[in-house]
Amino acid sequence: MSVPADFYLTLSAVMFTIGAVGLLVRRNVLVMFMCVELMLNAANLAFITFARELNDVGGQIAVFFVLVVAAAEVVVGLGIIVAIFRRRVGATADDVHVLKG
Amino acid sequence: MTPHLLAATLPDGLTFAIAGVIALVGSLGVVLSRNPVHSALMLIMSLFGVAVLFVEQDAQFLAAVQVIVYAGAIVVLFLFVIMLLGVDRSEAIATEPMPAQRLMAVGLGILALVEIALLSRERWPLGAHSVAGKARGTGHSNVYVLGRSLFTTYLLPFEVTSALLVIAVIGAIVLARRPRTSAGPTEGEAAAAEAGGGPLVDAGELVGSGAPSAERRVEAEEALARAGDRIGEPVGEQEGLTVVRRPEQ
Numbered sequence: 001m002s003v004p005a006d007f008y009l010t011l012s013a014v015m016f017t018i019g020a021v022g023l024l025v026r027r028n029v030l031v032m033f034m035c036v037e038l039m040l041n042a043a044n045l046a047f048i049t050f051a052r053e054l055n056d057v058g059g060q061i062a063v064f065f066v067l068v069v070a071a072a073e074v075v076v077g078l079g080i081i082v083a084i085f086r087r088r089v090g091a092t093a094d095d096v097h098v099l100k101g
Numbered sequence: 102m103t104p105h106l107l108a109a110t111l112p113d114g115l116t117f118a119i120a121g122v123i124a125l126v127g128s129l130g131v132v133l134s135r136n137p138v139h140s141a142l143m144l145i146m147s148l149f150g151v152a153v154l155f156v157e158q159d160a161q162f163l164a165a166v167q168v169i170v171y172a173g174a175i176v177v178l179f180l181f182v183i184m185l186l187g188v189d190r191s192e193a194i195a196t197e198p199m200p201a202q203r204l205m206a207v208g209l210g211i212l213a214l215v216e217i218a219l220l221s222r223e224r225w226p227l228g229a230h231s232v233a234g235k236a237r238g239t240g241h242s243n244v245y246v247l248g249r250s251l252f253t254t255y256l257l258p259f260e261v262t263s264a265l266l267v268i269a270v271i272g273a274i275v276l277a278r279r280p281r282t283s284a285g286p287t288e289g290e291a292a293a294a295e296a297g298g299g300p301l302v303d304a305g306e307l308v309g310s311g312a313p314s315a316e317r318r319v320e321a322e323e324a325l326a327r328a329g330d331r332i333g334e335p336v337g338e339q340e341g342l343t344v345v346r347r348p349e350q
Contacts, residue, residue: 065262083276
């Protein structure tokens, strides 16, 4: 018998919380982006756990689409970061407080 | 009945424990590392731990995708941007603009954690199964089941994601493209350098209002080449543009 789903869900909750706290605490935009990825991974783990627990492949389909959307999000987000930091020297989120270039 | 880790068989329990610890340590490392490069490497560690947990739960295909796409492509993209921008210096922790925010963030995190943990121990409301199909017990492999569901039931979302990826690529190119106005020596400058005979490192400066178009710039370069090398004097004027020869360095 494999590990009960509660442990996986608790682990997923802990990982999600670490990612959320990191997003709030850190100032470096790239590290904040990585924390978003952590939260997405925690959600993926919960999806996979439910897919196993309920014997339903729909959870795995959801994870597939989350992966695709995360890849697109990272590409666009890093493009924005590169465009912003090409004209500024600061690397923290507080340095980006105006929308107008 | 409370579930217990000992209810699992030893290999399953050990795998869960080791991979879970790896994923947790990696997650903490992402948040606590001062250096963004270390954060990215810790993120890879966390992703590998989660991939092992995917395999443990009969999601072999997604585990492979996790390692290949996330660890292989996305984190490498992160590292590429970190090193491209040269922002791999440490964060100035001492100059915290809002000291209370850190405390509040940790409190909020603990609150959310307790809430989710309590919810995860409840019985989950189970309705009808989705249209996706069973994950196990079909007699086929995980890749077969997933692919069959993806290319029949979820065909339209799958096609929409391809459009999404194309849009993302175009958006990234548009965002990261360097504007052409501040480019290096243009063809006009090269032609002016040949006509003038000398090495024109910084051929001319266009003093005027408005953005000069390419043709006007070429005209200015030609006027400059005709005028020889009277440094500093105005050498030509067209349509409100004054062409000045810059002293060579």
